[in-house]
Amino acid sequence: MSGSTASSRVSRLRPVVAAAAALLMTLTGATAATTSAAASSEGATKTVIHTAPAAPASVTGATGGAEFGVTAVPSISPSTRVTYVPAGSDYPCNTGELCALAWDSSRNAFAVFHLYNCARYSLSGWTGQGFYANQQTRGTVARFYDQAGGTLWTSTAPAGNQGASWDPVWSIRNC
Template identity: 85%
Template sequence: MSGSTASPRASRLRPVVAAAAALLMTLTGATAATTSAAAASEGATEAATKTVTHTAPAAPASAAGTTGGGEFGVTAVPTVSPSTRVTYVPAGSDYPCNTGELCALAWDSSRSMFAVFHMYNCARYSLSGWTGQGYYANQQTNGTVATFYNQSGGTLWTSRAPSGHQGANWDPVWSIRNC
């Protein structure tokens, strides 16, 4: 008797179990596909982001023999607004500049190193404390134009990506639009 009552119950549960198993396989397959797509997208992003290495030049002549002050004891600490990622490299050392970035080097006499500003987000960056000879590398998307402005907002020069390591006199530059 118990065999006859178990049989109808089991037959009613089979379609439910089969549907649950099918749903589980669908979800597992979708998750695997989503994970694969995310990994492929991440790989594409990694492949698209390459690091180009440049070499920082020698320290500015005014910095020779100083340990923190520039000419006349003035310390130049370069900054930008809005803020961006900054790294520091000694004169003559390699510095990375990722694709998608405009990297600008200004001498930081408080550290006796070059400050490398990695301008990635499209913005107009106001400069403060940028003096003398500096450098930049425009590693943005091909054809992207960076514009360097004077105090009154007039264009001093432009740089079309990609460009290698370029020299720049920061004295007349008050802002940079990287895109």
């Protein structure tokens, strides 16, 4: 086998190995702030593991939490990748993503919205306390907007798990 053929095969396998390593970390429950070793020196995506917070007070039986009503099913437009994680469990957020967590009472879990493509995302059904992790490129500023389009707050990457009240937030621009 020639050197160029072997090099070509290695180049094609790198993304597969990186994806498998990230999946293995997720399945084995890697601890908070663990970075995937699958990232190569060529700038491959790294997976940072965060821990989802406890369930909202309305779920755990504490007083308050009326903001969730009977059902809170968060959605986003334009659509993006969504994963679900039980309260207190680890969830991955790749570099290049703003991961926003909103409680989905129909699943009794946090919906993790992985905002990767640069866009302004409109929120629906996001209520009460939530969280986000800004794993975008260092210095990238995410903006959180109210109903009138005014900026409520910003987040400069990188930023780990941050608490957020989703009630006043109507949209997010991740970049």
